[in-house]
Amino acid sequence: VQLVESGGGLVQAGDSLRLSxxxxxxTFSINSMGWxxxxxxxxxxxxxxxxxxMGRTNYADSVNGRFTISRDSGRNAIYLQMNSLKPEDTARxxxxxxxxxxxxxxxxxxxxxxxxxxxxxxx
Numbered sequence: 001v002q003l004v005e006s007g008g009g010l011v012q013a014g015d016s017l018r019l020s021x022x023x024x025x026x027t028f029s030i031n032s033m034g035w036x037x038x039x040x041x042x043x044x045x046x047x048x049x050x051x052x053x054m055g056r057t058n059y060a061d062s063v064n065g066r067f068t069i070s071r072d073s074g075r076n077a078i079y080l081q082m083n084s085l086k087p088e089d090t091a092r093x094x095x096x097x098x099x100x101x102x103x104x105x106x107x108x109x110x111x112x113x114x115x116x117x118x119x120x121x122x123x
Contacts, residue, residue: 001025001112005095008117011085019080019117021095026076029100031109033078035069037091037119044094048080062088085121092116 007019019035034049048069049058057069068081078095095114100107 001097003095003097003112003114005093005114005117007080008093008119010120010122013086013121013123015085015121016081016083017085017119019082019093019095019119021078021080021114023076023097026097026099030076031098031100033071033095033097035078035080036094036096037089038094038116039091047093050078082119085119087121087123090119090121092118 002024004022005019007017009017011017021033030052032049032051035047036044037047038044045060047060047063048067050056050069050071052071052073055071059067066082066084069078070081071078080093082089094116097112098109099112101110
């Protein structure tokens, strides 16, 4: 399973960016996908998630109303449209997929992660 993020960059406050996450090696059993972010010395935090079957979304309070997560089920890909960016949005953004895998006959949920893409917002 591979996840590759793209679309990060250096922008000014108020600008927009669109992140993409392309996956390969996943054939079925995706439960949800999402975006997390992390800055040095801090824990990785959830930004937005989307359930695969119903497309239900969930956002961190800090980005609600500014960011939009979407999915392309045919391509097993997700996107994050980020508007009205703020300097505090500066972080490395990671894509993750939660899928059901089997340990013998026991199913469990497993997360795969990409390498991340850097977003830097200057004031």
